[in-house]
Amino acid sequence: MTSDLTSTGGARGHIPSALEQDRRAFRTRQSRRSVLVAIASSVAFALIVWLTMVSTPGWTAVQGAFFDPTIAWEALPRVWDGFLLNLQVLALSVVTVAVAAVIIAVARTLPGPVFFPLRVLAAAYTDIFRGLPFIIVLYLVGFGIPTLVGTYMPAILLGTLAVTLTYSAYVAEVIRAGIEAVHPSQRLAARALGLGYTQTLRRVVMPQALRKITPPLMNDFVAMQKDVGLISILGAADAVLAAKIEASQTYNFTPYIVAGILFILLAIPTIRLTDWYTDRLRRREQTGSLI
Incomplete structure (x- = not known):
């Protein structure tokens, strides 16, 4: 033996x-x-691009107007303080978008004629807010709601509301696609075991759906990270508005580059995580198919 x-x-x-x-x-x-x-x-490739840029006639002027290290260092503290406000709006929006999107996605997938009005309302919501440009939603929310209620509302609250209204429509469609991608036999098997509709959705359908839709959800999160920079339209003292103030004082666009770099540094970890997870799913699904 x-x-x-x-x-x-x-x-x-x-x-x-x-x-x-x-x-x-x-x-x-x-x-x-x-x-x-x-x-x-x-x-x-990087060397060729660099030499091409440096050899252009206007490179000196562009370097002075957009890439001044002294101005960048002086503007960094104020831009960073504004960037923290963007992070606060992002953190709040992640929670509110997740909750609203799940509710909308579930409403769109409710079976039976009795839930037809809910399905129509959910579909209308996603159609409207996926069609409206985010900047218009910001104007409608930021200036329309305070006028409607007749009271002052903080910019962080209005910005979070605008982000939630827009991105919950996108994320809801992604979640709905994941729910519908689960094979009907999974639901039938769960119901045969005695699970109710809610239990089937929570214990069988949603875990499989979330595993399938994680990469597109991460991409929506990256897009949301960028769009929170638009809350400066509402007068919020975020990174973009701070960069605008610094640029108006120095007559130089370098503060905008500083703000852009902060948003890039925020997005890169999520982008790399998305690529890693997508590749992991691909390798797991194709196990045994590669020679």
Whole structure:
């Protein structure tokens, strides 16, 4: 028994064949070569772009107007303080958008004729707020609601409301697509086991749907990170408005570059996480299909 296990590689560890070891070594060499080629081509491309920009006649003027290190350093504290307000609106919006989007998506998927009015209202909501430009929603919410109620409302509240109204429509459609992508047999099996509609949705459908729609949800989150910078329209002292004030005082556009860099640094981790998770899902779904 022991000799048989040893001859076949053992029960605890598989010893690949010589052919498989050669294949793995070849894949490793190819991977290293691909990485080196990618690095070399990227460096060459960046160098060509840099030399092309520097050699243009207006580069000196552009560098002075947009990339002044002294002005950037002086504007950073005020822009950073405004950026913290953008982060507050983003944090609140993530929660409110998630709650509103789930409610709208579930309302659109309710079965039966009795829920027809709810399905129509949910569909109308998503159609309207996906069609309206976000800047118009900001104007309608930021200046219309305070006028309607006749009282002052903080810009952070109005900005969060505008972001929620717009992005809950997009996210609701993504969630609805994920719910409808779950095969009907999953629902039928859950109901056969005695689960009710709500239990089936919560324990069977939603976990599978969320796993499928995580990448597009992350992309919506990246878009939302950018659009919170538009709340400066409401008079909020965010990063964009702070950059505008600094630019008007220095007659230089460098503060806008500082604000842009902060938003880029905020978005990059989410973008990379999205790419990693998408690749992970692809590799898991294609396991065994690659030679």
